[in-house]
Amino acid sequence: MFSIPEGMAYASIAGFNPVAGLFAGVVPTIAGSLTGRTVLMVTTLTSAIALTSQSVLKDAGLDPADAGNVAALAVLTGVVMLLLGLLRLGSVLSFVSNAVMVGFATGIALQIITGVLKDATGYTPQGHNKLRQLGDWIWHIGDWQPTATLVAAGTVAVWAAARAFRRLKPVALLIAMVVVSVAAELADADVERVADIAAIPSALPHVTAPDWGAMPHLLGGAVSVALVALAQAASIAPTVPNPDGSKSSVDADFTSQGLANAVGGFFQSLPVGGSLSRTGVAVDAGARTRWAGVFSGISLALVVVLFGGLAERIPMPVIGGLILVVGGELVWGKRGDILLVLRTSWLSSAAMAATFAATTQLPLQQAIILGAVLSLLLYCAQAARQARLIGLTRDADGFWTAGRPPERITGDSVTVLAYDGVSLFAEMPRIDADWPEASGERNVVVLVLRMVPDVPSSQMLKLLRRRADDLGAHGGRLILAGVEPGLAEVLRSTGTGRHLGIVPAGARLFGSLEEAVALANAWQAGPRD
Structure with missing residues (x-):
């Protein structure tokens, strides 16, 4: 249930069909849970993967609304992940410093927030980078649409109220989505809805052939998407150890996520990776084995089949409010890491700031490459100094x-x-x-x-x-x-x-x-x- 609002929202902010965000939690999640060595890890769409995928397709001059292009990127990303896993190159992630990853994650959070400001308030911010857009949005507060803003604010308020109860905390986003969507429907609120963007079929994901001709243009971008996904997933194994005491394997998890992408790409899914938020929800709900992820994928498929039409009635300001919450939580959750980097050294702080600036102003695949280069330079500088x-x-x-x-x-x-x-x-x-x-x-x-x-x-x-x-x-x-x-x-x-x-x-x-x-x-x- 948590996958419905989050998957749709992540796909929406990146300009993809929200259905692709839903289906990212079906076949890829089942495949990833069946084959992963970190047994509780849920493999699905994340915000960083969605935004990086959008940037890659845009940079290649390909339409993100074309299902063949999306399938090509997902399959190619899966192949890259499989190669990294089979060649036992899990150690490559150790070359990306914590300072760079903190700057990248914080920049991604800002991208998430600015990506839904139009949905949340009805005003499209102007500016050539995300910081300028955020400033323009605040400056033009008088241009916000009252109804859309009220619906988004109500979504945030209901989410905050639900989180006050411990048992409701894991599904607070879902409660906010359902309650405010029903209220907006009863009030016949004049706001944009999911149906205005895409139709959600009450059916299982069907087979979609990748556009093989697009793959040569996506090879470098697929590497970027794979590295973002794998870097995010690498933090899950230490955070969520296997309940049976068995050891995780970064290389085996690489292979697992590669299979999830390679298979999911043929079934209308965006590129995916290990999701810390979705894994956390599963663990809080009592997950103890890999079958929790398998059944979550099956359950999501059943919900889409039985209630897909209802999802079309969800107001877009509700999605915007939910993503504002997710982006805000990402920034707030990084405050400790940001302070740690700032107190470590000026070199680390500079690398974090440079990566953050690059993430908010450059295409994400370029920001990733810049972050990797900064990590190596930071290592060389620290090693030479010590x-x-x-x-x-x-x-x-x-x-x-x-x-x-x-x-x-x-x-x-x-x-x-x-x-x-x-x-x-x-x-x-x-x-x-x-x-x-x-x-x-x-x-x-x-x-x-x-x-x-x-x-x-x-x-x-x-x-x-x-x-x-x-x-x-x-x-x-x-x-x-x-x-x-x-x-x-x-x-x-x-x-x-x-x-x-x-x-x-x-x-x-x-x-x-x-x-x-x-x-x-x-x-x-x-x-x-």
Whole structure:
């Protein structure tokens, strides 16, 4: 029942036939619930998916009212999701930072709100971006249609009253839709209704063939829709664990949502993904197994068949009021995340603000790409800023203590350094600047590399070779301690290992360090190579 107002509204704000929003909760939901590893996840249409789909079709010059175009986008999105799942690329979502996702979600919420201002008040706001439209709408409050505004305000009021009762909270949107729609019908309110936009057939979704010729124009957009859907769904598994204690799988959920789209696209459905709101409603109502999602899809199909004609009488200001509530709740629900990002760092705050601005002013698929680029830049900047060399010295009790590395190496000494970083190329200038200068004879530097990945950056290899040559020119030597097997192979294959000593990593945490220091002392005391 919750899927009726929300599905219709999400399709409506994105310019699609509201029927496609209804049918997004039938076949895709059943398929997703049968195959998902997060068993309580409900796969259906979300606001972000609807708006991204609209943006993709518009950018491709395709009509969103054409069922063949919608089917093509849904099927192609499903294929992308299937490939990501089968190739086990669930980790790609970890490259999108929380700051970027918060900015994107908040921008989507603003798009939701501005998308229904005309339905809620009868006034179409003007402006080339969503912020301008919101300001124009407020400025022209005198142009709002009284009847439409009253119906929308009544919808919000009934929703707020229903939420005051704990048992009614999960279906507050549905209650508001039914109560205000009946009241508007009895009062014969002069407002636009669903029937003025689209006819809702009292029938099951029929088979719709995709427009295969449209697919080449939708490939890049399908990737964007898939990433938005998968990013939203990724938050469901940690929030709603499986009741039987079994583990979820991001890759398996990718595959499940891919199947839901690939199948649903042939049955009049918009692209879909895991819906946190619909999943939350199911859990609050007592869902315990995957069959809750299956039966919700079947139940929705029966409601459409038996009562589809009644849905045509729903006033559009009611839909507008419901979506204003949903958008407002999305913004309010993100307040904690927004404050967290603002208190974390100025870089994270800038990335969040940039993504929010892009989401409100650019096509969503471009905003997604910009967000991904910002995430990578944010990671590189933070990694480069945090990477460092640590100077290690042995105290009187024989324990190693950490401090700043020395500025210069003098005399016949063994200098012990530890590298704290991830071998990102952007870190190397800072590491190079912290490296102590060799000035004495037979200086030995032991560099601990225990946490360096198997495949380091080529710039790191160049740095190691240059520093080893610099020490060698002064009769000294560079010894690497804690080298993992994969890194040792890279050092050997690139020829870098010929310039320095290598002590492999062992099971004992500081074993390789002690071995390297002993090797350094023996090298200093012995004859020159």
